[in-house]
Amino acid sequence: MQWETVIGLEVHTQLTTRSKIFSGASTAFGAEPNSQACQVDIALPGVLPVLNKGAVERAIKFGLAIGAKLNRVNVFARKNYFYPDLPKGYQISQFELPIVEGGSIDIQVPSEQAGQAETKTVRLTRAHLEEDAGKSLHEDFHGMTGIDLNRAGTPLLEIVSEPDMRSAKEAVAYARALHTLVTWIGTCDGNMQEGSFRVDANVSVRPKGQQEFGTRREIKNLNSFRFLEQAIDYEVRWQIEQIEDGHKIVQATVLFDPDTGETRMMRTKEDAHDYRYFPDPDLLPVKLEEDWIEQVRAAMPELPAAMRARFQRDYGLSAYDAAGLTSQRELAVFFTDTLALAGEANAKLVANWLQGELSASLNRDEKGIGAAPIGPAQLAGLVRRIADGTLSNKLAKQVFEVMWTEGGEPDAIIEAKGLKQMSDSGAIEKIIDEVLAGNPKSVEEFRAGKEKAFNALVGQVMKATKGKANPAQVNELLKTKLAG
Amino acid sequence: MTQHTIKELADLLASGQSSSVELCQDYLGRIAAHNPDINAFITVDPDRTLADARAADALRAAGNAGPLTGVPIAHKDIFCAEGWLTTCGSKMLANFVSPYDAHVISQFKAAGMPTLGKTNMDEFAMGSSNETSYFGPVKNPWDTARVPGGSSGGSAACVAAGLAPAATGTDTGGSIRQPAALCGITGLKPTYGVVSRYGMIAFASSLDQGGPMARTAEDCALLLNVMAGFDRRDSTSLERDKEDYGRDLAKPLAGLRIGLPREFFGAGLTGDTAKAVQAAIEQFRTLGATTVEVSLPNSGLSVAAYYVIAPAEASSNLSRFDGVRYGYRTPDYGDLTDMYEKSRAEGFGAEVKRRILIGTYVLSHGYYDAYYIQAQKLRRLIAQDFAEAYRQCDVILGPTAPTTAFKLGEKADDPVQMYLSDIYTIAVNLAGLPGMSLPCGFDSQGLPIGMQLIGDYFAEARMLNVAHQYQLATDWHARTPAL
Structure with a gap:
């Protein structure tokens, strides 16, 4: 039955x-x-x-x-x-x-x-x-x-x-x-x-x-x-x-x-x-x-269901993201506070960081969001640097880690630790030239049609820049050089 | 000295003819001499009383005396008073020393009035003869073979015997008025909500009301001025402007319309009581009042409604006496249920248990609608009857009790006869109205007879006016028993 x-x-x-x-x-x-x-x-x-x-x-x-x-x-x-x-x-x-x-x-x-x-x-x-x-x-x-x-x-x-x-x-x-x-x-x-x-x-x-x-x-x-x-x-x-x-x-x-x-x-x-x-x-x-009753109604905060709908409608977030962000009022407030500073265009990025890195760190340290060592201003600062290309995702994680464990503002950390993404094409070109000169075998293999050799060269450039070079830019410049 | 009114004692103190310590010593002396015969007090504590008196004298010496500072008063043992044994007439609380003051007690303290002692009462205020007290019955000072009425029997008897100039009482179905009548004194039950119930051990919460018991209506006005007033700790306390209950005492009665309920002058009212009440009516006519017959058609059902509502509330109010935190706990018990059963079986007397059983029954599943809901409907009808009557009159007059003081033991085995002692008073509690009893004569055996005045809501000042004018014209209230 x-x-x-x-x-x-x-x-x-x-x-x-x-x-x-x-x-x-x-x-x-x-x-x-x-x-x-x-x-x-x-x-x-x-x-x-x-x-x-x-x-x-x-x-x-x-x-x-x-x-x-x-x-x-x-x-x-x-x-x-x-x-x-x-x-x-x-x-x-x-x-x-x-x-x-x-x-x-x-x-x-x-x-x-x-x-x-x-x-x-x-x-x-x-x-x-x-x-x-x-x-x-x-x-x-x-x-x-x-x-x-x-x-x-x-x-x-x-x-x-x-x-x-x-x-x-x-x-x-x-x-x-x-x-x-x-x-x-x-x-x-x-x-x-x-x-x-x-x-x-x-x-x-x-x-x-x-x-x-x-x-x-x-x-x-x-x-x-x-x-x-x-x-x-x-x-x-x-x-x-x-x-x-x-x-x-x-x-x-x-x-x-x-x-x-x-x-x-x-x-x-x-x-x-x-x-x-x-x-x-x-x-x-x-x-x-x-x-x-009217006084109580007037003092009522926006309710989770309304906020969920608004996040989807106004910021284009997925139902999943909107539900996650409104599962707790403090989280939702953290989100809107961060968004106010980071700009609404970065809603998806803020949502990802809140539900990804930040939530994971809170879970790991068994902390509630109220006790997070990173506030909305810091997260907004970080997101802005990702959005403007200063930080790659990988570098951003490093900055986040420093903020979490040692505190500080993202720009100051980027500066102090030299974590800024290298986007100056002149400087990158110079390094590419050195890598090409030092790895003639790879250059030859690439020209012989081995795609793998290209990746090895990118790796060498990234290594030489300590990971700070903008990977997209490296790809672009390397292709041009090898074609030339 | 000891047959003085509160008013006279206040004058003696104000003029410096007596100190509070002297007054208190005098009353304590009379209590020591006569209480063994009357049994009006459960607890007397001269050291405490005299400490209060010295404090009152010091207040006066410092120029800070109020109108009643230094005048002593006795309190019904239903009022919690800090540091005093507060028994409610029960074995259940025979060991309970209150850690706090009832609102009424703190009002009298603030007025600088020393406590003469705690007066005997029917157990948990359940009774009309004071025979249900764990501490033995109170004797009527007019004839010690007779009851003083109840439940505020100790308060009534101590005032009648001159062991205290005044006392507090509480009235759930007549417990101030009926003993006042049987002991030949004046007692007033205010409108429900005028006197805070905080610290007054609950019998039936929707009916209980504290009030003054004294020699005269004028004294009752002075005492009510102290007792009455809003108290935010009692949610049923009424937030009203403070009033002087003595403000209309001197008003002539010309034009007063007295309502005489047909139902109060029927077959049940006979002999000397009927004659005395009729004579009082004549007296009022002489004083310029007119009378009009009114009807309270549902008042005959008041005793029945009362004996559903009061026990229902009592059965719940008395649940806290479980032997767990304070009060009596049986010395030998097995498990928890055994402890509850034995503690309550041994700690409560027969009348209290009877009412707990009735109350538990009428609230039980399947009986609630038939009893409790019906009784509440009757209650509304009874209140409507009074509202209708007050369209034709200013105050209602009738007997307080069907008989004068009966013999000790006479009705003790017949609860229904006992319950009928309150046949004229109960409707007033159900309606929440103010009522008072004052002496209006004596029967052939020399026992006092009381008449009852019932006012509209908040008409205390008017009732006191009516009673005071009557007492100016008569001397029934001034007579005292020979001890």
Whole structure:
């Protein structure tokens, strides 16, 4: 039988506010346990939540970015359950009236034809604001559990997609696109190691052509794109196997173990909580004024999809280049900043250097683009020298290497290291004459019809100029000389 | 000395006839003498009180005294007060020393008013007789075999007995007004949102409101001036201009239109209470007021709606008492679930558990629409009834409670009878309106009777005016029990 996979993702994005969603405590990561938990966060008797407007503003921003409906009145509700890292015994979340409903994100998925991609639209169900829980620490306490409430009350925007994805690859493409978007608009720092972007995947399979969905299982808390892909792939194989062996899939929540590459059951629907949601009487319904929404809209940066289209249209870049340059806002900004200095005519050259040498060096040194030792001005300077013929590609790489390791401006490096391409025909001719005089055998072989001998002569000239001669010019002049 | 009003004490301090230390020592002496019989206080800490008093005297000496600086006050043990044991009447918090001040407490501190102690109350404010307190029942100073009402029973009893000139209370379904009535004092529940709930341990968040309990309406006005005000830490606190709640006290009542709800004067109201309230109505007519019959057709459903909404919110509000971070934790437990179950089973009393169970039930999947949503609809209808009534009148008058103080133990085993103690007060909380109780007579057994005034939103100053004019013309409020 042919099976079809159906995937929907729920992504918890931690918002970039400095303080918590309902208290003034800091959200900074990595502090001493419980040093960033104030009386509201530890739920002392009598304390009350006060909504952080910054969190609402970020949710508005996200809603605008995905073309969603913003609920002008949205409501915080209590989700009741007991757990030691949930100090109030309920989580303040949104249930019936979330702040964001609908919207969509376009993803690029590989098409049937190799090397091609096609655009697919993933619809979003909703995005709602909520507070994070604390952490239970099971190590270091010898049979006891430690509770760290620093994370309790950290603002989250939970983004729920429709079950629109049909493979692990599509799920990863969606997760990446979402990651790009939320970091692009600055609502989330996207740090997956620190848990700022956590993915739950709802996975089911059904016979190809069947309309109804199969029974889904939810894989919780995937904190890398690689694990997301591995977990879904495993889960899909497991579910198909189960069904083919005559078993039924039971709705359940599962965990992915990266060590074994397998998913394992956490709980079934039978032991699911009744969360007893009801509107939180401590918080008034949130009202979004039109003015506020318009202010947020006005401050919105150009979004990756728009920028991608613009790069293709205005600079003639390929879809591949445009997608690569807009995969991260800092990269796109680096590109446009460099272009402003290097001239739009050099767009392709700048794109090549950014996605080639610069990206490779960043990867090698495990640096983000923000930490690159080369800035847009330096790269623009380098590109200009390539464009005007001062540097060959080979020499440019040498200059780049110096800039990367030692710093400095390209012109100064070219000067100091004598890396300027030799384009003075008089000087090149003089060297050619010397090479021809010193290699009569090669000259003879060339005249006898051996093309290889010509290349040997070019090599000699380049060697004599320490690689600085303009190779095109050498070819030209040598041909003339030999013909003469 | 100890039967003075706040106003009189403020005058004594201002004229230099007494110091705050002397006043506090006097009250502390009476507490030491009589609290063992009344049990109005859970915590008394003379050192702290006298330190407050000395600070108040120093403020006055430096010329920085406010109108009430140095006047002591007792606080219901539901208000978190830094350094004070704050129990909420529960074993669950019997060991909880608050590390911070409730907004109300910091307001009184800023006014320079020493804390006389923390008053006894029904556990987590759930009760109408003060019998659910982990720290034992409070006795009514008029007859110590009887209850003082609840849940602010300790506050009402200590004022009635002259152990404190005034006290704070909280009112979720009548918890200021009903004990004020049963103890013969004056108590006011403000419009929801006028007094910050920050630091006031939550029972039912959408209904809870703090307010003053004192000997007179004039004192309540002075105290409300201190308590009221916007607090950004409470999202339901209302951002309004500061007002002087005593500004209309002297206004004559000519032209006042008093609404008398048909439903409050039906078969349930009998005997001495009915007579006393009727007499009060006559008194108001003498003072120039007119009366008009109004109707609150949905008020009969208020107790039912209340016993869905209040337990629902309480079941969630009380989830934080889990034995993990503070408060009671069972000494012996196996796993986490065992710890939760035992800590909560041992830490909460029967009435609290009953309400948590009711609240959990009405919020459960499949029951939510039938109970909680319906109750919220009723709540809107009840508020509409009042809005309709206020088209015809300025203030509504009726009884505060169906009976005078009942005997200890009399209703303890009959929760429904107990719940009906608040039949006249609950609708006010559901609508979020201000309400107050003031003495209007005594029954044949010498027990005080209270009448209730209900104002439109933010009509506290008008209600206090009405009550004050009544108290100028009568002396029910000035009578005190023999201890």
